[in-house]
Amino acid sequence: MTRLHYVGNQLSTFTELQSATPDNYSIGNSDFLSNTSLQGELILFDAACVDQFGLQNCKHFVQLAKSAGIPVIMVWSDSADHQLLAIDCGCADYLCSPFHRSILLSKAKIHRQLASTDHLFTEQQQLLENARSSYREELLSVQEAIILSMSALARIKDHSTGDHILRTQYYVKALAERLRYHPDFAEELDDDQVIDLLYKTASLHDIGKVAIPDKILQKPDKLSAAEYEIMKQHPRYGFQALCTAESLLRKPTETATNFFRIGRQVTLSHHEHWDGSGYPEGLCGNQIPIVARIMAVADVYDAIVSRRPYKNAHPHSLAVNQIVAGKGTLFDPVVVDAFTELADTFEKISVLMDGQFPHLSDLTLQNIEDLITQSR
Known part of the structure; x- marks a missing residue:
């Protein structure tokens, strides 16, 4: 079961998101300041947090989530348009009320796949760098052996x-x-x-x-x-x-x-x-x-x-x-x-x-x- 996680304190927004949560998905919630806010496979981040806690703090939170491999979608249920705010915070996407189950399901699938692909790419890059590092060490070892062999040749005479x-x-x-x-x-x-x-x-x-x-x-x-x-x-x-x-x-x-x-x-x-x-x-x-x-x-x-x-x-x-x-x-x-x-x-x-x-x-x-x- 895929776990969604709402971060914010707007009860009406969370209730509406619960109603739109697809089958085989679960949704939890926590306050922005909670130690449990960084969890789930997709975070639904309430735009109201920006007014409450400041843009820089919210950008930092989104960056922490990215570092943990969790995509963040900004959500809101008021009448304002927070698209630019979502971009400023570094969110992967945005979703506004009314929340439709099909749209939420589609966005969740897309961003989970992107996160999985990004994680796989990062792992492959690390494996490649490890291989390069190992190759460099072996090459340096061979180089040093050849240098000493050449030096030893001079010493023979x-x-x-x-x-x-x-x-x-x-x-x-x-x-x-x-x-x-x-x-x-x-x-x-x-x-x-x-x-x-x-x-x-x-x-x-x-x-x-x-x-x-x-x-x-x-x-x-x-x-x-x-x-x-x-x-x-x-x-x-x-x-x-x-x-x-x-x-x-x-x-x-x-x-x-x-x-x-x-x-x-x-x-x-x-x-x-x-x-x-x-x-x-x-x-x-x-x-x-x-x-x-x-x-x-x-x-x-x-x-x-x-x-x-x-x-x-x-x-x-x-x-x-x-x-x-x-x-x-x-x-x-x-x-x-x-x-x-x-x-x-x-x-x-x-x-x-x-x-x-x-x-x-x-x-x-x-x-x-x-x-x-x-x-x-």
Whole structure:
């Protein structure tokens, strides 16, 4: 049985509506101020409530009913024409005396069906949004896995470990979060998506090293001048790789475009120096992209505190002192200030992330075969 509900205090109107109520329908009633006014499958709202309780209160009531999925029809039994008032209140329809059973039945059926359709549409929209959200999460997970795979490929040829990938990501994110409200950085960094993309692209900063000969990358001694010139090309190689990858995308999204933009900046310019003495382009000061200035500090800090085959790990305090000494020459002074404020955080990251990335020495030929078998 379909339940109609009259809201108002005009007894004559309610009595007439009772008489016009179709078979298989029931009708209840309550005062506008009653806690039970929002009920039934269709509300018959008396126009007299507007004079008694005000237009804004009535509009609010109708909106609450809509939110609850209950259509509202304005009714009246006086001689006035309240059609415009019904529209102002946001009602779905109106009905005036004399109330005819057939008309009331027709309007009730139409607006119940519309409400049902609207509810179904809302449910479908929510299901679609949930599916999109799930798809986005899966896509982001795959994207991150591919990024780390590319980064790991660079580390296979380099002396530095995979832990360097993870640590620099966290260093960069910590610096970006600290700098996002600084007036010189807010325009670019005061955006969660930009910081997230910087975090992800940080792991690609040395991807160009895959193009550097092994005899140079893995040389345990100091590089010769000629070898160093070859090594200095790795930012260009990484930049070229990302440009090529972007060009292969048929319909790049805004997120993909931003990812490659930040990735190119990080990859090409993280060895530039504030005073112009860096490479590969000799940029100086604000010519250096913000994300590359942040990456430069993170990369140098981790290089100092990490053990490599050709050097031992140096203490955190030495790394801090060297970065502070490079303020205004090697590094952006503002980034260095943020680094000194976060020095304890850097030290914690370097300890917590140690050993989190599988080391190549752990992958013998035997257990590589085991991993391949397990993946089938």
